[in-house]
Amino acid sequence: MLTNAPRGTKDILPEQIGNWIAIENKIRKTCATYGYEEIRTPIFEHTELFHRGIGEGTDVVDKEMYTFTDRGGRSITLRPENTASVVRAYLQNKLYAAGGLVKLFYIGSMFRYDRPQAGRLREFHQFGVEALGEENPAVDAEIILLAWDFLKNLGLDELRLKINTVGCPNCRPVYRQKLIHYFGEYLDELCGDCKNRIEKNPLRILDCKIDGGKEFVEDAPKIETCLCDDCREHFSRVQEFLRAANVDFEVDSRLVRGLDYYTKTAFEIQYPPLGAQSAVAGGGRYDGLIKEIGGTPTPGIGFAVGLERIFIALEKQNLLKPVENKIDAFVVTAGAMAEVCGLKLLTILRRENISAVMDFAKRSLKAQMKQAAKSGAKFALIIGEEEVENSTVTVKNLETSAQEKFPVREVAAYIKK
């Protein structure tokens, strides 16, 4: 097992790295367009941050965290998501001091101990955005639009944007009580999971795969009936902004985000072809989080995108292009003297910013030519006894097969031509 990476982790190999760099570039470009700045926070944090930030009782905290005790006896956790960390960094570094809205984004690994399957890994990568310090629903819209535009611009079709409001500490408990009462009447008809959810998280019953379609569930009270004026107004403004931006969305009153800190706006962008793991982006407002972590009450909103899922989606649509990194020249040598000259030539070329390699396996000239052809290099630079003697290099264009001999000092210029 020494040769196997831990379960649920994956190597990103050279042949794929081009795609990663490309998507990271798109992320940075999109975020710059929206005026968001990159932040990098530690891969691990004090366990307590996630307990407080994400909430005890959530699956992420209860059964998915990579938690360990470090040598100093501290309880440390590999971040399962990055919002809590960003908020912590915001507070610790007093980013609020500059005043106004603080707009941040991040790209990085997250860790969740879960059973791996397609689109779900134990170490996975997210790109996420957080806007801290503003409660204006226009920010909700901006955040959603950023996620939407980013995904759209990748060329993905079939994207579906779902939004909902989950209320606030004033109105959610009211709704919650109402649901508990309502579902209490149907206790016998609920599935086992939902029986547990009644007390723990009755909102979740609404979107249960087993009970979700049942009539009494469909007829359950909607959150709209309980929203306070503030939440109701906020939600309708968000929709207004989205319509103004010409984005198609769907209000899904059954959309419930799993993490405790969400308030008001919740949204998810799905790519249905992915199957079970169809959510490619998810987020929402978390006006209570900053206070929970110990700051002065400050509103915030953000989302995260799962990059591996994006790649699967891009793959399905054939949007992943192999990025070939071709080198310019392949130096081929025959004999010990020639090898030295070859190395000198490599140095000369590289200092001229020409990418150049050579075969170090002491193969036959013919074998080296094969390597050269396979490498995709445009030129083979051949150095044999003759070239060594009169300080020349035979330059063979591997595409046209034409070849010509040049003095060493002229080779770089010729290749650059």
Added chain:
RNA sequence: GCGGCUCUGGUGAAGUGGUUAACACGUCGGAUUGUGGCUCCGAUAUGCGUGGGUUCGAUUCCCACGAGUCGCCCCA
């Protein structure tokens, strides 16, 4: 954490309770004198996820574990 399916070389794969585990691709080497891409020739798993068990004998049967995959839970 639960359930289904799967696990043969670098890759795609065929195959059997018992001599040398097909075939293809790839890789490497060669086809006289210093040169690639086509063609031809040759080499390339003492090994069939790992560990046990059944058996005279297992890659083929059984069990456990591991990994992958699909679904559940949950989520990105």
